[in-house]
């Protein structure tokens with residue numbers, strides 16, 4: 001197994017010309033972190049794994065959908081750290097496990113399938129399934145410790161950046177970016193989900209009162225129809241990013257986030273001289289669900 005090193009992560013400049021109202025845009029290539037645990041998932045897990053070990057528990061139990069990057073990342077990280085892993089999966093088991101679940105199982109994760117109704121009540125599920133040596137990690141790694149682990153991303157983001165832009169699912173990464181930001185840095189979250197009205201509250205819940213006073217904005221206009229939709233306009237945009245910047249993006253999160261950032265730049269959202277860091281949070285394995293031949297990269 002390949003350990004998880006920060007060495008492969010780097011900052012890629014995207015816009016540095018005076019043609020864009022003197023706006024600088026860089027992207028933090030966390031997709032380069034690791035071939036299985038890529039992107040933000042390791043950042044959210046690391047302190048929870050530590051906490052599990054400190055509590056002398058030997059098993060991490062977590063939740064996810066059948067295509068969850070979080071499930072695979074948890075399976076890998078647990079194997080690497082010598083912990084058992086349990087994945088509670090939403091929906092009934094199909095005869096043939098999909099690629100994500102096969103991979104998780106291959107890494108030693110024990111999968112338990114629960115109906116969508118039961119999945120909806122996670123507190124009850126936890127009560128019913130709980131064993132003494134289990135440590136629970138929420139779906140998507142949502143937790144204060146998850147967000148604290150994300151502050152590590154500031155290893156690559158110095159004070160000269162005025163804005164940091166990220167994609168949001170559970171909002172844990174965004175909460176961590178807010179936690180670690182200097183007071184003048186504005187965090188912009190672009191949602192991949194349609195109609196996720198509770199996001200603001202869920203993010204604030206992971207922050208102290210003081211942290212919640214820092215500037216942050218959630219933008220919900222760039223979801224392209226919802227979570228796993230892949231309209232042609234989005235595929236065209238991904239191909240454009242790849243041919244122009246040699247930048248691969250994923251269909252669920254990072255392509256929409258960058259579409260939003262470029263759109264904001266064009267509509268003069270950012271003041272002249274702004275310096276933006278976009279976070280490439282990984283997720284490229286999700287492109288397996290895109291019809292073959294529609295992307296110029298893989």
Ligand SMILES: *Cc1c(COP(=O)(O)O)cnc(C)c1O
Pocket residue numbers: 039040069070140167168169170171172173174250253254281282283284
């Ligand atoms: C999981 C994931 C996210 C969502 O992160 P949250 O912390 O849940 O908001 C964003 N981008 C990618 C690529 C992901 O895989």
